[in-house]
Amino acid sequence: MIDGASSFTTYRRILLPQLRPAIIAIVLFQTVAAWNEFMGPLIYIHEKAKMPLSLGLQTFVMNHGSEWPLLFAASSMMTLPIIVLFFFAQRFLSRALP
DSSP: OTTSOOHHHHIIIIIHHHHHHHHHHHHHHHHHHHHTOOHHHHHHOOOGGGOOHHHHHHHHHHHHOSOHHHHHHHHHHHHHHHHHHHHHHHHHHHHHOO
């Protein structure tokens, strides 16, 4: 305020750079929570074409039983996007730490 900065400029130049790691962590955690959501889609979605991967994995287990190699391959394919997202977010999180 002393240098003539408005409230928005102070927010943009001081507060947002400090909040960036927290915002990225919240987005990452919420994305993982939405990705792994099971009960909500189980209750509301009845068409197999619209089911998320978590329900698809459960359907895979019900159809194929205990074929462990196939189950591990399907589980790996489900977790791969989250791992990639974490590695991209890790770059921003580690840059903000002292």
